[in-house]
Amino acid sequence: MPSGTPDPTTAPAPAVAGAAPTTVAAGAAPAAAGAPARSDAAAAAGPAGPPVPAAPRRRHAVVGTGSRAGMFVRSMLTTHAEVAEPVAWCDTNDVRMDLYDELLAEHGRAPLPRYTPEDFSRMLDEQDPDVVVVTSPDSTHARYVVEALDRGVDVVCEKPMTIDVDGLRAITEAARRSTAELVVTFNYRYSPRNSEVRRLVSEGAIGDVTSVTFEWLLDTVHGADYFRRWHREKASSGGLLVHKSTHHLDLVNWWIDDVPEVVSALGRLAFYGEDSAAARGLGPRPALGRDGAADDPFALDMAADETLRRLYLEAEEADGYVRDRDVFGPGITIEDNLAVLVGYRGGPVLTYSLNAHSPWEGYRVGINGTRGRLELEVVERTHVHPGSAGKMLGPDGKKAPVVDPSVTHVDAAGGARAFGSRLVLQQHWDEARELPIPEGVGAHGGGDAMLLDDVFLGVGDDPLGRQAHYVDGVRSVIVGIAANESIRTGETVRLSTLGIELDAPADLPAPTRA
Numbered sequence: 028m029p030s031g032t033p034d035p036t037t038a039p040a041p042a043v044a045g046a047a048p049t050t051v052a053a054g055a056a057p058a059a060a061g062a063p064a065r066s067d068a069a070a071a072a073g074p075a076g077p078p079v080p081a082a083p084r085r086r087h088a089v090v091g092t093g094s095r096a097g098m099f100v101r102s103m104l105t106t107h108a109e110v111a112e113p114v115a116w117c118d119t120n121d122v123r124m125d126l127y128d129e130l131l132a133e134h135g136r137a138p139l140p141r142y143t144p145e146d147f148s149r150m151l152d153e154q155d156p157d158v159v160v161v162t163s164p165d166s167t168h169a170r171y172v173v174e175a176l177d178r179g180v181d182v183v184c185e186k187p188m189t190i191d192v193d194g195l196r197a198i199t200e201a202a203r204r205s206t207a208e209l210v211v212t213f214n215y216r217y218s219p220r221n222s223e224v225r226r227l228v229s230e231g232a233i234g235d236v237t238s239v240t241f242e243w244l245l246d247t248v249h250g251a252d253y254f255r256r257w258h259r260e261k262a263s264s265g266g267l268l269v270h271k272s273t274h275h276l277d278l279v280n281w282w283i284d285d286v287p288e289v290v291s292a293l294g295r296l297a298f299y300g301e302d303s304a305a306a307r308g309l310g311p312r313p314a315l316g317r318d319g320a321a322d323d324p325f326a327l328d329m330a331a332d333e334t335l336r337r338l339y340l341e342a343e344e345a346d347g348y349v350r351d352r353d354v355f356g357p358g359i360t361i362e363d364n365l366a367v368l369v370g371y372r373g374g375p376v377l378t379y380s381l382n383a384h385s386p387w388e389g390y391r392v393g394i395n396g397t398r399g400r401l402e403l404e405v406v407e408r409t410h411v412h413p414g415s416a417g418k419m420l421g422p423d424g425k426k427a428p429v430v431d432p433s434v435t436h437v438d439a440a441g442g443a444r445a446f447g448s449r450l451v452l453q454q455h456w457d458e459a460r461e462l463p464i465p466e467g468v469g470a471h472g473g474g475d476a477m478l479l480d481d482v483f484l485g486v487g488d489d490p491l492g493r494q495a496h497y498v499d500g501v502r503s504v505i506v507g508i509a510a511n512e513s514i515r516t517g518e519t520v521r522l523s524t525l526g527i528e529l530d531a532p533a534d535l536p537a538p539t540r541a
Contacts, residue, residue, distance in 0.1 A: 084108075085483075087183075088115040088156040090147070090171050091163030092123040094338055095185055098475060099160050099482075100127060104134045106476075107483035115154045116141045118163075122342035147171060151178055158183060165270055166263045169194030176205035183210045183482055187273040187504040188497070190265030192525050195505060199527060202497045210482060211500030215274045216281060216493040217477040219465040220448045224392070224403055225491050227462075228282050232452055234398030236283045239377045242391045243275055247411050250363070250383035251325055252430045254299040254354040255316060259361055261511070266361040267381055268292070268507035275390070276369075277495070277503035279377050282394065286502060286529055287377075289370040291519040292510035294362035298384040304355035316351035324411070327351045327430075367510045386410060387444055399454035409444045486537075498531045505529070 087103060089096050103111040113131070116124045116139050128138040142150040144167070151159075151174070159175040161168055161184040169189040175182045176198075188211050189195050202209050215221055228236065245253075253271070258264040280287065297303060304312065313319055317340075319326030329335040329351055339350040352358075363384055369377040389406040453459035477493075486494045505527055509520040522529065 084110055084112045085157040086114045087111055087158045087160050088150055088154055089113055089160045090117040092116055092118040092127050096162040102479045111483045113139060114156055115139050115150050117147055117150055120342050120345040122345045123338055126337050156180060164257055164263050165190050165265055169197050173197050173201040176201040176207050179207050181208045186211055187269050188500045190269050192508060195527055199501055203532060209497040211495055212478060213277050213495045214475050214478040215278055221278055222491055223464055225282050227401055233396030233401050236375045236394060236396050238375055238395045239279055240393040241275055241279060241379045243381045244385035244389055245383045246385050246388040246408055249388055249431050251354045254359055255352050256350055259359045261360045266511060268365055268510045269504060272381060272507050273503045276506045277499060280502050283375055285371040285373045285375060287369050287506050287522060288372050289519060289521050290506055290509040290513055292367040292513040294365040294514045296362050297364045299354045299363050300359040301355060301357045309355060312353050312355055314353055314356055316353060325354050369506055402451045405448045406444060406446050409446050502529055
């Protein structure tokens with residue numbers, strides 16, 4: 028390392044989202060009297076933070092009232108109630124909208140006007156929202172995003188922004204002609220462990236990046252859940268390479284600060300589905316998980332969890348959506364084993380894989396550079412306990428399904444595999460060193476709380492650039508879309524042939540929200 032160049036492994040790290048509390052530097056300005064407070068996780072990240080808007084509360088219309096909408100709605104009713112409020116629901120299911128109205132009542136709020144998807148335009152006319160929050164199924168995102176942007180309404184869209192080239196082209200064109208802002212919620216950028224990888228790479232700890240390996244493992248509880256829900260149909264979700272991997276592909280794009288260029292992929296349904304069940308001699312199975320045997324490890328007892336029971340089990344008659352279809356039943360059109368090779372403009376190559384039936388859950392990353400190698404291993408659940416998902420112990424000691432361990436920690440001792448994160452740097456001609464990772468606070472490795480602060484309070488200075496433009500959403504999801512095409516055709520796909528602009532417009536303003 029040249030003389031006088033700070034070592035990024037020992038230099039003070041910038042504030043990391045979701046980190047444990049730090050001491051405010053002497054002379055730091057106090058918060059303005061009456062200003063909305065940032066979340067505990069945000070406060071833990073240090074004194075620097077986004078500006079607090081002085082304008083009245085922004086009006087948010089929520090499209091899709093399933094489980095993911097809860098993160099945004101609860102935030103608007105609690106931590107960010109001074110700056111944001113929900114003003115309308117848009118969904119196919121009155122029972123789910125009833126449940127969210129009950130949540131409002133708990134906070135002294137009146138029920139909201141509700142609209143069907145067919146009435147989306149009328150909702151924009153009548154409610155005049157400042158923001159539309161889109162948490163509906165992935166295949167529906169494009170129509171809501173495009174119309175809202177064309178009406179000058181800001182959009183917060185759950186990942187992925189869409190599932191196919193046509194939707195991506197429509198959104199990209201709308202974003203370029205609109206004065207409104209489109210936010211795609213990449214909460215994993217805000218996780219302290221992922222932020223630390225960004226810091227080390229950007230500060231030159233391993234030199235110029237030459238290649239990346241990324242292995243994502245979903246266990247037989249969380250992974251299986253994608254084969255029960257609407258996600259099991261590629262026409263609805265785009266498959267795991269679009270719905271799930273868009274997070275991971277965005278991380279790599281962000282870590283190495285490069286643009287994907289060429290994609291090749293292989294994938295198959297090897298574990299779930301009726302053909303696999305027949306090949307393994309599983310025999311006849313009930314069509315719904317609720318009807319499975321008490322010792323069936325793939326049964327899901329939605330009645331044991333109040334949220335699943337209220338949002339889905341008791342809402343089935345309203346629109347016919349069934350959330351607990353058998354993971355070994357017919358109709359599954361997505362893959363459970365996937366491998367992708369991505370070439371980048373600047374030269375690096377990504378080797379990515381996803382497995383949805385692993386005995387443990389987490390991910391492994393290796394980034395190779397001209398000065399060394401950086402490795403991150405994250406174990407989010409060490410093993411799946413015997414019995415069904417519905418018989419797993421919840422965090423309060425009650426027997427209730429805990430599907431996603433990145434949201435709710437349920438792990439116990441894992442034998443030879445330890446729960447937690449490990450970050451290791453080894454530079455050329457030196458020993459490997461394990462580096463500290465700031466402790467994350469809350470769901471998704473500490474990312475959710477900080478993301479919500481940026482969404483609702485606005486973006487401040489961030490040397491790590493965690494705030495994502497819509498262009499970042501395009502660059503991540505297009506890799507999954509191209510990978511699906513490569514699996515279908517057996518051919519390598521050059522992204523330039525898809526007709527989607529991957530370069531940010533020269534006049535693209537800095538994001539004001541996450």
